[in-house]
Amino acid sequence: xxxxxxxxxxxxxxxxxxxxxxxxxxxxxxxxxxxxxxxxxxxxxxxxxxxxxxxxxxxxxxxxxxxxxxxxxxxxxxxxxxxxxxxxxxxxxxxxxxxxxxxxxxxxxxxxxxxxxxxxxxxxxx
Amino acid sequence: xxxxxxxxxxxxxxxxxxxxxxxxxxxxxxxxxxxxxxxxxxxxxxxxxxxxxxxxxxxxxxxxxxxxxxxxxxxxxxxxxxxxxxxxxxxxxxxxxxxxxxxxxxxxxxxxxxxxxxxxxxxxxx
Numbered sequence: 001x002x003x004x005x006x007x008x009x010x011x012x013x014x015x016x017x018x019x020x021x022x023x024x025x026x027x028x029x030x031x032x033x034x035x036x037x038x039x040x041x042x043x044x045x046x047x048x049x050x051x052x053x054x055x056x057x058x059x060x061x062x063x064x065x066x067x068x069x070x071x072x073x074x075x076x077x078x079x080x081x082x083x084x085x086x087x088x089x090x091x092x093x094x095x096x097x098x099x100x101x102x103x104x105x106x107x108x109x110x111x112x113x114x115x116x117x118x119x120x121x122x123x124x125x126x
Numbered sequence: 127x128x129x130x131x132x133x134x135x136x137x138x139x140x141x142x143x144x145x146x147x148x149x150x151x152x153x154x155x156x157x158x159x160x161x162x163x164x165x166x167x168x169x170x171x172x173x174x175x176x177x178x179x180x181x182x183x184x185x186x187x188x189x190x191x192x193x194x195x196x197x198x199x200x201x202x203x204x205x206x207x208x209x210x211x212x213x214x215x216x217x218x219x220x221x222x223x224x225x226x227x228x229x230x231x232x233x234x235x236x237x238x239x240x241x242x243x244x245x246x247x248x249x250x251x252x
Contacts, residue, residue, distance in 0.1 A: 007230055010249045012240055023163055025151055032158035037149055037214040050244045081236040082249065084228055088163040090236045102210055104133055110207040110216045114138055118176040123136045123208065 007084045014045060015087040021057055022087050024048075026101065029078045029092040035101040036109040038067075040089070052077045054091060072097035133210045140171060141213045147183055148213050150174075152227065155204045155218040161227040162235040164193075166215070178203045180217060198223035 006013060014022050021039040028035055038056040040048065044064055047055040054067040054075030068074030079092040095101050102109040112123040132139060140148050147165040154161055164182040166174065170190055173181040180193040180201030194200030205218040221227050228235040238249040 002229070010238070010251075012247060012249055023149055025160055025163060027158075027160060032153075032160075034151055034153060034158075034160065034216050037151060037209060049240060049242055052242050077242060080240040080242060082238050082240055083163060083235040084230050084232075084237070085235075088235075089240070090160050103128070104210050106210075109209040109211075109214075111210070112136070112208050114175060114206040114208055114215070116175055116178050116203060116206060121138060123138055125136075 003085075006086055012082060013086055014042070014082070014089075015085060016042065017087065019059075021059070022089060024054075024056060025088065025090045026054065026075060027090065027092055029094055033108060034110060035093070035095070035107065045089070048077060048091070049080065054093060067101070068096065071100075071103065073099070073101055075101070129211075132212055138208060139212055140168070140208070140215075141211060142168065143213065145185075147185070148215060150180075150182060151214065151216045152180065152201060153216065153218055155220055159234060160236060161219070161221070161233065171215070174203060174217070175206065180219060193227070194222065197226075197229065199225070199227055201227070 016022055020041045024038050024040045026035045041057040044055040044057050056065050058065045074096040075093040077091050077093050081090045100107050111126045142148055146167045150164050150166045152162045167183040170181040170183050182191050184191045200222040201219040203217050203219050207216045226233050237252045
């Protein structure tokens with residue numbers, strides 16, 4: 001079931017899904033805080049590796065997208081990792097501009113907590 | 127283009143994709159280290175919220191899956207967050223057993239670095 005070369009090899013062989021995408025987790029290089037989750041097609045992956053800045057594929061707009069093009073919050077990539085089955089990457093970044101990576105004006109896109117245990121279902125804000 | 131209620135509301139309204147899935151990032155509650163990326167369907171999300179243990183949907187096996195069922199490395203969830211557009215969640219966990227969340231026997235699934243800048247393409251292992 002598991003592919004040894006995929007998992008233990010030193011070749012990058014991204015397993016793009018049916019839509020040609022892999023997942024990209026973006027975390028702050030200094031604190032490790034997870035900032036956002038986005039998607040990359042082959043071209044976005046290539047550009048990110050080559051330019052060390054975060055490029056993605058927008059599923060809603062169906063277009064290639066450089067983070068920060070309009071907001072100024074470019075992602076400077078210092079480290080990039082691939083996971084065992086090569087369908088996800090992890091980017092360690094510093095965010096330029098005001099350091100806010102979420103388009104809502106927050107530092108991280110993960111600003112609401114889901115109550116655990118069932119019962120109460122209202123999200124709580126950071 | 128952005129949905130105010132989705133982003134600023136206190137209701138959990140996960141935006142499952144065409145396959146009925148959202149992305150789930152798993153990070154260590156103590157260190158913040160990203161351990162793995164998996165997917166959740168509605169039932170996996172419900173079970174994770176109710177039981178505070180990590181349940182997922184396996185895209186390869188096409189089945190519901192409780193992390194640690196066979197390995198013993200159950201994910202105890204202390205915090206769960208949803209992102210701005212509600213198509214991803216972030217789980218802060220402690221991993222039971224030997225603390226290794228990757229099926230390859232490593233702590234994290236992200237154990238190989240992608241060289242940046244182009245040119246050399248060989249992945250380097252942690």
